[in-house]
Amino acid sequence: MFRKGLAAFILTTLLSWTAMAQDARTVISNASKALGAENLATIEFSGSGEDFALGQAPNPSAPWPRFINKTYTRTIDFNVPASRMSRIRMQGENPPRGGGLQPVIGEQTQNQVIVVNANTPWAQQLEIWMTPYGFLKAAATNNATVKEQTINRRKYNVVSFTGQNKAPVSAYINEQNLIDRVETRIDNPMLGDMLFEAVYSEYKDFGGVKFPTRILQRQGGYPVLQLTVTDVKPNAPANIQAPQGGAGGGAPAAATSEKLADGIYLILGGYASIAIDFKDYIVVLEGPQSEARASAIIAEAKRLIPNKPIRYVVNTHHHFDHSSGLPTFVAEGATIVTHQINKPYFERIFSAPRTIAPDKMSQSKRKPKFETVNDKKVLTDGNHIVEIHHLRGSGHNDGFLVAYLPKQKILFEADGYNPPPQPNAPAPNPASPYTLNLLENIERLKLDVDRIIAVHAPADNRRIGMAEVMRMAGKGN
Ligand SMILES: [Zn+2]
The missing domain is CATH 3.60.15.10 (Ribonuclease Z/Hydroxyacylglutathione hydrolase-like)
Structure with missing residues (x-):
């Protein structure tokens, strides 16, 4: 009896384990189909909105100060992987409040290029892996798991994989198989294990790819980016070149x-x-x-x-x-x-x-x-x-x-x-x-x-x- 019971227990455990692994694959596959992510090698999205300077609030209980993004364009090549962002920024707080090199006088052009190599910090790579498509691609190759969770009476399949910094990266996939939210934690010298969230809503169809026209990123509990997306080009040529002058960063100068x-x-x-x-x-x-x-x-x-x-x-x-x-x-x-x-x-x-x-x-x-x-x-x-x-x-x-x-x-x-x-x-x-x-x-x-x-x-x-x-x-x- 005892032996038979144990065998049955092991068999059940194995079965449910296999079922779970398949579930994660199925959930990822269904979401990829719903989003049109399956044959997506690159994506370019543009719009306008606001960015906010992390850690630069005018006092400890205020949100991060705001800057207007008159234009914002990001191109992602999921295969390299690489990302290029360019935007035109303007002063958002009037009168100026807080830091982040305020006041911005007139229009300021900002560019950021990330070409992922062995030395690219994980937090920088997250601009790629926290997008709905980047998440699904990363989850598919990183032993993702899935669990069901109900939040505010909405049912989610929560798919998670472990990031390079050992923190889980989790996506909340709704009943339409669309990703509502991706969250993880990154280290911050002030806030410790800091929450990083990306919230996606108002998905629209752009040439067979469903893309969220509202993007909200929060770090440390306050927004760092808020975008209204007006144009999306799936599989547009990306051609993202690594910036000149090496990876940068490295050891700080000696005192x-x-x-x-x-x-x-x-x-x-x-x-x-x-x-x-x-x-x-x-x-x-x-x-x-x-x-x-x-x-x-x-x-x-x-x-x-x-x-x-x-x-x-x-x-x-x-x-x-x-x-x-x-x-x-x-x-x-x-x-x-x-x-x-x-x-x-x-x-x-x-x-x-x-x-x-x-x-x-x-x-x-x-x-x-x-x-x-x-x-x-x-x-x-x-x-x-x-x-x-x-x-x-x-x-x-x-x-x-x-x-x-x-x-x-x-x-x-x-x-x-x-x-x-x-x-x-x-x-x-x-x-x-x-x-x-x-x-x-x-x-x-x-x-x-x-x-x-x-x-x-x-x-x-x-x-x-x-x-x-x-x-x-x-x-x-
Ligand atoms: Zn300051």
Whole structure:
């Protein structure tokens, strides 16, 4: 009896396993037929809409800021595989609010080409594999599984395969065999295992291929792209060429440094930071960009100022390019000094799962520590003085901070004034409201500024004084 029962159990398990595998193949095949994806080698779709700059919100509870896409065209070659996007962008937030290189003056052309090779990051490839057709092609060759799920009384076949980053990529296929949604997770230095969703609706027929005329992409819970598609060309010649100059990316530049004054060092080689030699510890201004950049800054600070711990890292604002090194400083044991509006946000996102790319913070098991700033805070050891001031009324960020060293008359700032590569570049017209606001705050706070250290340091590392900022703000000559 027992033996017979076991055999029956194994047989049933095997049967249902085979049935399941067949089901995934059947579901993929039915969806491919319904979408007209079976003989689709390339697709070009165009329309208009909006894009949104991830991590560049004006405050931690606002969505990503918006830019108008007057035109948008994407061509995908599923066989290479490769993708080419080109669009004309315009300022979307009026008045400017948040980051992402606002304000865009006039029309800006943006191009992006991805030709997938062994080194192409998975997150970039998702522009191909998260389209309905790309998903079906990837699922068909990656041991996809299927399960049934009912959401809001609608029945779905949810097909999943494992992405190169080990996170599942799942498509919600409706009863018409059309894909309503594709979702996965990608690693983000701030948000951890970040949700990436693509929502497809209002499918229409374009020469035998059904294509969604509404596309919505969300990352980290907010839209990053919203498109109304007006034209689709199935199997149009794609001819996507890899961009010149290699794959790019690679290891970040090594940190270099310059002594600004006794015990005060400017660290370059990426976004600029300053390391200050306090009596018993090191204070670092800004923990930007990435774990790699933060690690380079930390190593350089410790080389310049040996045998002292990094006690504080001062954060100018929560924009991801200025904060993505903060978790690395947490792993180092440093306390984050930031505007008070950021504390609950950082606490929440820094405790989110970080399983896709476990970072030094999650490995260290250290919890972030904060000291917050409202209007002003002073860090001092009796010798060095670092005044941290809130920039009132900036559209760039509601919790915008600058650091001022009164003895050395140095102002450390981010995104209030971003110096152009050339010192004699023409002033933007109209002047950036963020630069005008920086000048208003310098005046209000009566800061006597001799030298400005911009986090977005110019490549020539020229000395930037108030005259340059005034000229670029359209004041004086
Ligand atoms: Zn910013």
